[in-house]
Amino acid sequence: MKVSGSGRERRERLNALREAALHRPVLARHLSDGFNGRWSRRQWVQASLFATLGMLVAAIVPGFGPGTDVRPLHVARHSMALTLPPLPLARIRGENGDSWQLVRVSRGQTLGSVFQQLDIPAATMQRILQHPGSKEVLTRLKPGTELGFDLPVQAGKAGELRTFRFDRDDSHRVELSLAGDKIVEKVIVRPTESRTVVISGEVGKSLYRSARKLGLNGGHIDTLTDEIFKYDIDFNEDVGAKDRFSVVVEQTWREGELIRTGPVLAATFTTGAKLHTGFRFERNGKPEYFTGEGRPLKKSFIRMPIPYARLTSGFGTRRHPVLGRTRMHKGVDYAAGTGTPIMAAGDARVKFVGWKGGYGRAVMLDHGRGYTTLYGHMSRFGKFKAGQRIAQGSVIGYVGSSGMSTGPHLHYEFQVNGVHRNPLSITMPPAEPLSGTALAQFRSQTRVALARIEKVEDIIYADVSPAPSKLVAAAKPARTAKNRG
Known part of the structure; x- marks a missing residue:
């Protein structure tokens, strides 16, 4: 085959x-x-298995499959139509309320300058000032005062004021709507909240800077240094970085905003291991600061009516520079430039203002209890008149060279019951302390203030000596056999 x-x-x-x-x-x-040229059933099953495995590997492992194309998964999105609130008719028609402009008054700025800045006619301002209750507030604007003006946004209506608003006081806002020749007033009540707080801190590198960071203003700091602790602490020499202070003030809040901080109600100052305290109390309607025992912190007299002046002639017998003969010099002379302010040595009633012979322009003050002072050779007087009561430190005149004088200076005399005394060496009378009902009221107030300070300092200065818990004990007056009962 x-x-x-x-x-x-x-x-x-x-x-x-x-x-x-x-x-x-x-x-x-x-x-x-x-192998006889034909695969058995078993061989076909094995070949199919290997082919299937190969296809699975090519599909799963990147790079094996031809032209692998990876596309992002598309997520179905749905949209929903929401109805927007319609514009108010006032906005559509350009009516009241569509354009409020707020202005904060700057230092030295007046109501007239604000109206001029917004191109509002002066006649409109006069209409507002003639409205009852407006002139008293708007002619005494303080820096930071907020004023609101509702002016139209439509072209051709610039300067057409529709509504004007201002704060009558902390709790009431006034809106004046100008409709034709009429003014419609709307008063909005704005509730306020008063909080008595304690501000406490360390002096650090600068008392002023540290106190400002804590929220005290310049007036509060001046109260500490020039009123409360002026006579007991030398802030140039006695104060260190670790010394601490605490101040009690009353704050007024409105709608979550601090709008005003009141005067210092109480204060403590620790220098080294020594604690100084001062408390505000009104005596005869006049606020003063007292020690914990009820003694005034302010001395009855200041020895120098001119700060940082140079003494040129002392008290006693001397040769008169103009008359040329020896005579008694009944006061002391301080040399200073013409126009230097002269301060009242103590609280007093003005006894005399005018020309007084060789003294030239002179002022005499009656301090009560037999004490009087005289200030001579002034260039001009302060803004007061005879019979008026003035406070210690008030400017009563200015240095000059009127009368028998060889140059600008102040002649200062101090008399006790009509007898001239040397103001540089005399023991000044102590200020009159609180007594009776006033003392009892004062002590009740000081206990509350000290408790507040103590609570705050216990938290802040827990590891500092002296222990703050001893504040109340340090400020309490010593009990004597007379007042124990």
């Missing part, structure tokens, strides 16, 4: 494929038992 060429070639190809399959590690042991 002859085999054709084509059959022979096919047989040779099958034998070659069989040999190649026998050398494969996976299939060799299954096909080594001989």
Whole structure:
């Protein structure tokens, strides 16, 4: 039997494929038992399994599949139509309330300058000032005062003020609507809240800077240094960085905003291990500061009516520079430039104002209890008149060279029951302390203030000596056999 060429070639190809399959590690042991040109069922199942595995690998492992294209997953989005609130008719028509402009008054600014800045006619301002209760407030504007102007936004109506608002006081806001020739007033009540707080801190590098950071203003700091502790603490020499202070003040809040801080009600200052205290109390309708025992912190007299002046002539016998003869010099002379302010040495009633012979322009003050002072050679007087009561430190005049004088200076005399005394050496009378009902009221107030300070300092200065818990004991007056009962 002859085999054709084509059959022979096919047989040779099958034998070659069989040999190649026998050398494969996976299939060799299954096909080594001989191959007769036809695959068994088992071989077809195994081949299908390997083909399936290959396809799975190509599909799962990146890079095996042809032209792998990874696209982001698209998330279905939904939209919802919401109805917007309609514009108010006032805004559509350009009526009242569509354009409030707020202005805070600057230092030195007047109501007229504010109206001019907004191009509002002066006649409109005069109408507002003529409205009852407006002039008293608007002619005494303080820096920071807020004013509101409702002006139209439509073209051609610039300067047409429709509503003007201002604060009559802390609790009431006034809105004035200008409708034709009429002004309609609306008063809005704005409730306020008062809080008594304690502000406490250390002096640090600067008392002023530390106190300002804590919320005290310049007036509060001046009260500490120039009124309460002026006579007991030298703030240039005695105060260190670790010294501490506490101040009690009353704050006024409105709608969550601090709008005003009142005067210092009480204060403590610790220098080293020494505690100083001061408390505000009104005596005869006038606020003063007292020690814990009820003694005034302010001395009855200041020795120098001119700060930082130079003494040129003392008290006693001397040769008069103008008359040229020896005579008694009944006062002391302080040299200063013309126009330097002269202060009243103590609380007093003005006894004399005018020209007084060789003294030139002079002022005499009656301090009560037999004490009087005289100030001579002034260039001009302060704003007061005879019979008027003035406080210690008030400016009563200005240095000059009127009368018998060789140059600008102040001649200052101090008399006790009509007898001239040396103001530089005399023992000044102590200020009159509180007594009776006033003292009892004062002590009840000081206990409350000290308790507040003590509570705050117990928290802030828990590890500092002296212990803050000793504040009340340090400020309480010593009990004597007379007042124990």
